[in-house]
Amino acid sequence: MSGIINKVKNHKKAAALLVLFLMIIAVFVISGMYLPAAVIMAVSVANELTVRKMNRQKAPFGTYSKIRNADCLVIGDISPKAAQNLSGSDKTVSIYLPGCTLAGAYEVLRHTFSILKEDGGQAMLVVRKKNIDKTGYSPFEISFFHAVTINRLELDNSEYLLRLPILFTPIKSLMILAGTRGVKSATGLCDKEISAFCEERGFTGEILEV
Amino acid sequence: MDASRLIFGTGVSSSKDYDSLKQVIFAAVERGILAFDTAPSYGTEEGLGRIFKELSHEMGIDRERLFIQTKIDAWQMQESDGNVYKHAESAMKKLGVSYLDSLLIHWPVPEYFDRTWECLVELKNDGIVRKTGICNIRFRHLEKYAECGGLPDVVQIERNPLRTCEKEIVFCHEHGIEVQAYSPLCKMDERIRDSEILKEVSQKYGKSLGQTVLRWHIDTGVTPVFTSKKLERVREYAGIFDFKLSREDMALVASLNIDYKMYLESMACPGL
Numbered sequence: 001m002s003g004i005i006n007k008v009k010n011h012k013k014a015a016a017l018l019v020l021f022l023m024i025i026a027v028f029v030i031s032g033m034y035l036p037a038a039v040i041m042a043v044s045v046a047n048e049l050t051v052r053k054m055n056r057q058k059a060p061f062g063t064y065s066k067i068r069n070a071d072c073l074v075i076g077d078i079s080p081k082a083a084q085n086l087s088g089s090d091k092t093v094s095i096y097l098p099g100c101t102l103a104g105a106y107e108v109l110r111h112t113f114s115i116l117k118e119d120g121g122q123a124m125l126v127v128r129k130k131n132i133d134k135t136g137y138s139p140f141e142i143s144f145f146h147a148v149t150i151n152r153l154e155l156d157n158s159e160y161l162l163r164l165p166i167l168f169t170p171i172k173s174l175m176i177l178a179g180t181r182g183v184k185s186a187t188g189l190c191d192k193e194i195s196a197f198c199e200e201r202g203f204t205g206e207i208l209e210v
Numbered sequence: 211m212d213a214s215r216l217i218f219g220t221g222v223s224s225s226k227d228y229d230s231l232k233q234v235i236f237a238a239v240e241r242g243i244l245a246f247d248t249a250p251s252y253g254t255e256e257g258l259g260r261i262f263k264e265l266s267h268e269m270g271i272d273r274e275r276l277f278i279q280t281k282i283d284a285w286q287m288q289e290s291d292g293n294v295y296k297h298a299e300s301a302m303k304k305l306g307v308s309y310l311d312s313l314l315i316h317w318p319v320p321e322y323f324d325r326t327w328e329c330l331v332e333l334k335n336d337g338i339v340r341k342t343g344i345c346n347i348r349f350r351h352l353e354k355y356a357e358c359g360g361l362p363d364v365v366q367i368e369r370n371p372l373r374t375c376e377k378e379i380v381f382c383h384e385h386g387i388e389v390q391a392y393s394p395l396c397k398m399d400e401r402i403r404d405s406e407i408l409k410e411v412s413q414k415y416g417k418s419l420g421q422t423v424l425r426w427h428i429d430t431g432v433t434p435v436f437t438s439k440k441l442e443r444v445r446e447y448a449g450i451f452d453f454k455l456s457r458e459d460m461a462l463v464a465s466l467n468i469d470y471k472m473y474l475e476s477m478a479c480p481g482l
Binding site for chain 2: 061063064066068069107110111112113114115117118144145146147148149151152197200201202
């Protein structure tokens with residue numbers, strides 16, 4: 001029952017936002033301010049596309065997905081095509097997290113490793129050198145987080161980040177939309193905590209600094 | 211008839227509307243199913259509490275004859291930092307009972323697991339809970355718990371012909387742990403529904419595919435936690451105690467195993 005009520009509330013919220021959005025556009029158009037109207041519309045469309053792409057990345061992990069027992073899980077600052085080339089396996093699942101930190105990629109791994117086959121799976125965390133020691137989580141990482149993690153990390157504004165990625169992380173959003181991030185060269189890194197985590201769960205973990 | 215070996219689940223796919231839930235539960239009880247599974251996140255504890263009262267008034271089914279199982283959810287573990295007594299109490303209040311037959315940790319979130327487990331053991335020692343258990347764990351967790359001397363009475367895992375969980379089941383049987391299977395029919399995934407093997411085995415016993423799979427669980431020492439919104443389906447599934455699968459047929463059903471799981475544990479329980 002509460003689920004239905006929430007859905008109705010969400011639909012009402014969405015409808016109210018849409019009406020508000022259309023009214024703002026209308027005001028600009030009526031006042032002859034076509035450029036701001038066009039900018040707002042473009043940003044909105046880009047935001048919607050980003051959210052869709054963000055959600056599409058989660059599809060393999062859903063209840064009704066048939067994708068299971070992957071050979072390799074590539075998480076990080078690498079686009080899906082490049083991830084496929086990097087792993088060399090057809091049974092690769094990749095999660096593109098533009099500009100992610102090592103902490104962010106690891107947290108996403110903690111949420112997604114069950115998609116790997118039981119024994120002999122491999123996880124690759126790909127992080128740009130400049131981001132290795134940085135902190136913070138972008139909407140693209142947070143979209144994978146469980147409510148318990150969101151509470152633990154005190155990500156109080158996560159709801160807004162997930163709804164409006166283009167406003168909070170415009171460059172990363174555009175990178176997700178472009179989806180062309182490759183890897184020129186990679187150096188293996190060692191992290192005791194991450195290695196132990198992977199080993200305990202029966203798969204190998206590799207951290208690649210790119 | 212031994213329908214006590216079936217548990218009626220009130221989870222994700224069950225009726226949430228009180229009247230429909232009451233109807234299916236009455237149908238289950240009429241067929242001898244007296245065990246019920248719930249969890250705070252299912253939103254059915256309160257409704258079940260009302261239904262149990264009505265069962266007592268209308269059908270004379272006392273509390274002692276029922277098996278009532280609920281769970282501690284991940285958010286409850288976090289919110290109380292593992293001190294889950296108040297959540298157990300709240301569940302009993304909603305269910306209208308003075309003790310629980312079984313209380314399980316729904317998702318053993320690593321950060322809060324140890325303290326939650328201690329609480330469950332204390333609740334059992336106090337007689338408030340008869341059995342303690344953990345859901346969604348793997349063989350490696352069981353091995354670890356055995357090393358620490360803290361094995362549960364009950365383990366509830368996703369299990370069906372596409373995921374037979376051999377290692378976990380052998381371990382549990384060796385250690386006297388009751389195994390319960392949720393999603394025992396894998397929501398009738400097409401790889402089960404269209405399986406020629408399952409169709410052949412079912413035809414051999416003159417049973418439906420669902421009945422055959424549920425019977426396979428029972429014959430392999432696992433208690434299925436099934437659910438349905440349809441009365442006829444509940445009645446159908448209760449009718450699995452007049453036949454038994456042969457060893458060969460059990461092996462045939464198990465041959466469908468591809469280690470497929472619908473629910474990825476790490477998504478619902480990060481770091482599990």
